[in-house]
Amino acid sequence: MQRLIVTENPEKWTLNVEGVQIVSPSDYINDEEYAKQKNVKVINLCKSYQYQSEGYYISLLAEARGHKSLPVTSTLMDFKLPNLAREDAQDFDKLIQDVLDVATKEDKIEFNIYLGTNNNQALSRISQLMFNLFQMPIQKASFIKKDKWQLQSLKPLNLKDLSDAEREELMESLKLFLTGKKIVRKNYKRKKYDLAILVNQDDPNPPSDSKALQKFVKAADKVGFSTEFITKADYGKLTQFDALFIRETTNVNHHTFRFARRAEYEGLAVIDDSNSILKCTNKVYLNELLAANNIPTPKSVIIQKNRHEAIDLEFPYVLKQPDGAFSKGVKKVKNKEEQETLLKEFFQQTELMIAQEFMPTSFDWRVGILGGEVIYVCKYFMAKNHWQIIDWKSKNKDRLGDSETFPVHMAPKNLIAISLKATKLIGNGLYGVDVKEVDGKFYIVEINDNPSIESGIEDEVDNMDLYEKIMSHMMKIVLSH
Known part of the structure; x- marks a missing residue:
């Protein structure tokens, strides 16, 4: 991204940062070169932002030209x-x-x-x-x-x-703002486009481990991005970038959703987009969406607060918190006593819950889909002596079950078909579809907007090709804007 600092007396400036040009208000207003440029970030440091001053018009013209402006005119009014x-x-x-x-x-x-x-x-x-x-x-x-x-x-x-x-x-x-304090490589030539990867070092179960993140950086470099890792503290820096890739567990009532919304407003390419976060993180919505479109799921019931009699399922069944992630908000209910205890606990945070038929299997399928195409297929086996992939109560290393990754062409065709049909209802982003297989039939359990992509698991078959597919898709979105 070309960066322009617009200020009076640019000849007095000694700032020397690659890819940054200092120009006068008059040049920016009158020179057709700047009017025609695309993919430009304008930092407006004029001597006044008063209404109808030169500084005011620099921000206004930048927005009209499709340039990213700091500040924007709405902020001046605020x-x-x-x-x-x-x-x-x-x-x-x-x-x-x-x-x-x-x-x-x-x-x-x-x-x-x-x-x-x-x-x-x-x-x-x-x-x-x-x-x-x-x-x-x-x-x-x-x-x-x-x-x-x-x-x-x-x-x-x-x-x-x-x-x-x-x-x-x-x-x-x-200098700090323009170069980025968390650029991931010290010796690099800045690319035309800038990618931000949102991460959280305190996330106990991030969707990508450190090795996978570095593979994303390498793939991004190959397709034409300079990459910087950002955190929730960097919200104000979003306008520096052309694309945002969220590699932190998402939720609606959360900064990840605000980042996605702000990035979309600023015209960035975004994965995960806010619409996918909104739809995928709520299991009540997903249940209704899949049912309305005749997509097979385990038998499910929406439970309203103080309407427990609506649960028409045999014990044991599974109780799901609407916005739980990584199976943390999923509990197996064995009897009436457990049911009342868990419902009381969950209903402190939500008015609706999902009760779902318990389908015991030794593994779950996970189908990774990007832009309407399958990019990986895995089997996630249940944790040792447990009914879920992760045993959250266990402190041992084997709390996570094994995994097996398949070439896409070797995966069951019906599995692929049902997964593609389900994600088309959500959007065109990056999804991980969890599927149960019982007696050769497939049932959608969840659609995740922020699927796990970890080194040695999801990339076991395609390795770097997987990361390059995702980064190439991101670049296509950038170029289409």
């Missing part, structure tokens, strides 16, 4: 509504209290934020938070403490407002 900043800050009240109680002994604090950073490490988390909420390149935040810390004001700053020392701090933050 800063005319000071209460909006204070209301948003209330959503992160605990973080604000914890950080500022440590950062200062005074009852008032003011500090500048440069692209989400501040040279005072104690204030770095709040700086990132404020930039994520309001993506202005330079901001001044003021907090006062009465009974507790409150945001008094948040206002944009311009270059003319900065001292020489503050300009130096801005320059360091710009």
